Amino acid sequence: MKKQIAIGLSLALLWIASACASAPTTFVTDAPFKPNSGNILLRCGALIDGINEHARPQQDVLIQDGVITATGTRLTAPAGTKVLDLADHTCLPGLIDMHTHVVESQQDTNDLYIYLTRNETETLDLARPLARKTLLAGFTSVRNVGVYYGWTSRSLRDEINRGVTVGPRMDVAGFYLTIPGGGGDLLLPDLAESDIPAHLRLGVARGADQFRQKAREAIEGGADVIKVIASGAVLAYGGVPGAPEMTPEELRAVVEVANKAGVPVTAHAHGAQSIKDAILAGVTTIEHASLIDDEGIRLAIEHNVGLSMDVFNGDWIATEGRRMQWPEEFLRKNDETTLIQRQNFRKAHAAGAPIVFGSDSGVYPHGMNPRQFSYMVEWGMSPMEAIKAATSIAASYLKNGARVGAIERGRLGDVIAVAGDPLRDISVLQHVDTVVMGGLVFKAPATD
Ligand SMILES: [Zn+2]
Structure with missing residues (x-):
């Protein structure tokens, strides 16, 4: 060699x-x-x-x-x-990772307070080398499904598209659509809600009308995909991964606006109920899908919804996250969702559900994305299936995927x-x- x-x-x-x-x-x-x-x-x-x-x-x-x-x-x-x-x-x-956070990195997970003080210039200065690492690891397209600092992913995408920064093609969600205190909100312990800068909460909404408005703002701002936080998150304070956060009505409101604009919606959903709610609302992909049940698998197949299951990073968090002293709550929720997600990945794949490669990079160091391939194979896919999940099948769920994959x-x-x-x-x-x-x-x- x-x-x-x-x-x-x-x-x-x-x-x-x-x-x-x-x-x-x-x-x-x-x-x-x-x-x-x-x-x-x-x-x-x-x-x-x-x-x-x-x-x-x-x-x-x-x-x-x-x-x-x-x-x-x-x-x-x-x-x-x-x-x-x-x-x-x-x-x-060129490989496609459907779930990245190229603008953010794992060092910040044990101190989310850093996002309160970091400005846009600093954020992008940190992000550029991460975009480069992602490309050089083989990923020529990524779907960046969320940033705390609203729209910084759009800035990075546009720099790459202009050829002034080296990185992959990026489809970006400008911000998370999430309920107050939900998995995409940056509510932190000992911090008054009024002390959180507005640029960190661009997509916080409550009720169908507010969510509809946030979806419009995301699309008008240039989002390539809308990311809704349907159920609780692992790496956020207070959330319960299995519990719904957005209502079916709120999910439907977002999808309705996005459909009109031809923009896909992806739902962060660990919980079985939220997975079903999101599929029935009309999302195109589900992120994590950790606790998906048989009915959810059946619905994913019936509606051709792609499951983006990040089956690698649980091991990284359990070892390196623990070594870095991430909050105990995050580590516990990671432990509770890692094995069952892999078992459900195996089950969903065996049943014939569409699966795309989504790794949640930024939770672990950027550039390590390809590690997930071995996990996908270990948990039931053939190597060719895993490769297709990161190429043509992933592309079929991107807004302009017909040109890549x-x-x-x-x-x-x-x-x-x-x-x-x-x-x-x-x-x-x-x-x-x-x-x-x-x-x-x-x-x-x-x-x-
Ligand atoms: Zn994520």
Whole structure:
């Protein structure tokens, strides 16, 4: 296996070796860059395209102006198009994580009070390296399903879209829609409600009319997805994960507004009742789904609702969160939901429920997202099913998912590669050494 290194030195060498002064930038070491402008031919030892059931040997992928224009064997590189030799690699579609918090990180969980004083500039300064880590781990698209500091995820998304910050394509929820004191509210012990800055509570509402108004504000502000906190949260004070927080009427009000705008709604719901309420209200995906029951599984199948079950991070919280002295209440609720969520993941998958890859990154360190693949396989999925959950199936639940999630003509040129065969050993996805987004190479194997 070739030595793997991150962008920087190796790409600088590649660049010097292969670029001429007037050529478009194909190897990106840092911002600024021109998004979706890359031209490159990838020669892959094997290709998993995100749709077919099997990998195909020796496939080339041609990307022109950021878009996949051809796949096949022994394609000819158009004049001036660079070739990346991945003969001992497996290529896959850029991965999609449907549940991230790229703007936030795990260090803050044991001191949520930090959010009261951190300003927007500081928040974004902290977020940019996290976005970069996420992309370099192989995730070219993420759905950022919540921030405490309202709209900071939108700022990050827009920077990436302008090519001034290196990171994945982001679908963002501008803020959490949540009841006062609910799982998305930042009510903290010993803190008066009036002392919480307004930018931390943009989506706090009570009653169908208020929720309708908040949904409108999110959509008008540019949210790609609406996130409702339907039941209690693990990593928040006072919430009971199994207990409903939003009413069916409130959930329906949000979905009604979002449907008109063509914006999907995803529901944070650990509890069995809230999962059913949210599905019947018309959400497109359920986050966590820890305590889902047979009826909830049946409804998810019937309504084609994707289950985004974060089956990895419970172990991280139980060990590292405990070591970092997270609040005892959080640790207890994590312990109460970890095993049962995995058992229910197995059950939901066996029953045929649609499952998407959602890891809740930010709860654990960004960049470790691929760890979840091994858990999905351990708890019942085949490696190919886990890969599809993070590619074409995830894409089908994104607002504009038809352009990502698979390697086929017409989709954006988002391709990753790993040395080895992830269908034999899914854990190789923890070592993504090639990341191409929009035809631009952000990470490549060393060329020694
Ligand atoms: Zn989350």
